[in-house]
Amino acid sequence: MPTVDQLVRADAVHRDIYRDPAVFELEMTRIFKRTWVYLAHESEVAEPGDYVTRTVGREPVVLVRGEDGVLRAVVNRCRHRAALVCEHETGNAKSFRCQYHGWTYRNDGRLIGVPHPERQSADVRERLGLAVVPRVESYRGLVFGSFNPAVSGLAEHLGPAALGYIDRFLDHCAGLPLTAHRQAHRITMPANWKLQLENGLDGYHAGFTHRSFFDVMRRRTGASVRFASGLPTATARAFRNGHTAIDPETTSRKPLIQRVSTLPGAAAKLDALRAHVGPQRFDEYAGAITGAGINVGIFPNLQLIGIHLRRIEPVSVDRTIVSVRPLLAVDAPPELNWLRLRYHELFYGPAGFGQPDDFEMFDRVAAGLADSEDGWLRFERGHGAETETEDGETIVGNVTDEIPQRGQYRQWRALLAGETA
Ligand code: FES
Ligand SMILES: [Fe+2]
Structure with a gap:
């Protein structure tokens, strides 16, 4: 992997930034998982339950308005064995059910249903809600999310x-x-x-x-x-x-x-x-x-x-x-x-x-x-x-x-x- 200085100068970039899979991997973690990433316009998720699926880097997320009216981005990955819990691009749902073994999550990420719970540890619901993208902010209807909890406020960043x-x-x-x-x-x-x-x-x-x-x-x-x-x-x-x-x-x-x-x-x-x-x-x-x-x-x-x-x-x-x-x-x-x-x-x-x-x-x-x-x-x-x-x-x-x-x-x-x- 070349160094950053071998890839970019003040007035030019090296062709490897467009074709080296190692550079792409680095971009996904150091850019897309660290800074603010645009997700959607608020009007796409106007009503409680409205959602759109997106990716942040390569991580699939669901931007969804909860029943409480709050906009959240939850990671679209079942905490059981990693299947997507939402396969549609857009829709309205109070909950997402993973089609693999039927775990069900409320649209705020909480795990609310595990089939045959008697064979699971008692605290499975508390432990295994969907991961939540730590920062979601919007400016005049433009909604951004960031996996970096320490990222500066959106308005300051812009x-x-x-x-x-x-x-x-x-x-x-x-x-x-x-x-x-x-x-x-x-x-x-x-x-x-x-x-x-x-x-x-x-x-x-x-x-x-x-x-x-x-x-x-x-x-x-x-x-x-x-x-x-x-x-x-x-x-x-x-x-x-x-x-x-x-x-x-x-x-x-x-x-x-x-x-x-x-x-x-x-x-x-x-x-x-x-x-x-x-x-x-x-x-x-x-x-x-x-x-x-x-x-x-x-x-x-x-x-x-x-x-x-x-x-x-x-x-x-x-x-x-x-x-x-x-x-x-x-x-x-x-x-x-x-x-x-x-x-x-x-x-x-x-x-x-x-x-x-x-x-x-x-x-x-x-x-x-x-x-x-x-x-x-x-x-x-x-x-x-x-x-x-x-x-x-x-x-x-x-x-x-x-x-x-x-x-x-x-x-x-x-x-x-x-x-x-
Ligand atoms: S992978 Fe989702 S319930 Fe098993
Ligand atoms: Fe053009």
Whole structure:
């Protein structure tokens, strides 16, 4: 196993971090079992008994709201002989019964039923409840868990700069609260999880990887496209603890609305939306169709992009599940959510014009990791030209600078070296 310093430099990473199973093992324990990991949006587990199954690193957990209304994450592993006690992705249950020998646990983890208890020691129920993830906290509906009882509070871990960007993202919808769509696109990619980590905050690639999308939009709208990468005011940012953002900082939503209006059926829906909300508020609502216009990355496994929450779930060194879950506006004119979803689908999901192109690039990177003289992948764009905000919370530069990636790998390095949590 190479040392951390052989794997990562300030402006580059070694290819082994994407392909060495020993590095992956270390990431699962030193990153995913030590820091805060995003689990779900609170609206997915709104009612007592609502649950979703997740993994933290490779440990299966159930995030479940108890009958007392408290959100807990219990380890999805029977204390008898280790079978999963909950095999569904989502549902509502007062209790979970292990199908192997029938042990039953209440949804707060307590063991409440052991078949033929006369053959068990008297204290089996007290001793063998489901293990509970020691820390669960949420910020504005985003629920995180940590196996590290000593990890700092979630808000402190996120820090003021990342919190500001999360707020901006969650406030993008004309002042309406947001709820998570019941369905998500779940895409299994045959690539290392960090390719998605880097790519979601990559302000450099869009004009190339997504060229065909912009060409189609140009043909449909008749308007040429200015990439964020061409805007001198657009920024890339790194915050504390590996959290990041890219911010086009463009005030005009016009080009995006033009794209929306080319969708089949959209013209009538836009008219209906205008009738619903009135001409004064129409621009604000129309602006909310395409999302906040910023990409926010919360290390290691959450990205807020467009109108969706993206969860990155490492499975093995070369296998990752990426889940893309749209957010819908609560109590909104129905056309608004229809338009949000149709625009989202235009780019994201397996049939979108954009996201599959990123997966294609991950395949090409994986193919290019083969042994050669040069084992390094470079994030040196804009290195040395960054500035720091006065409060010391943010490193900032041009949107195409690889500031987010350098920030992510600073945190990756510190966690792997055991210097932080
Ligand atoms: S493994 Fe769960 S009851 Fe035996
Ligand atoms: Fe992309």
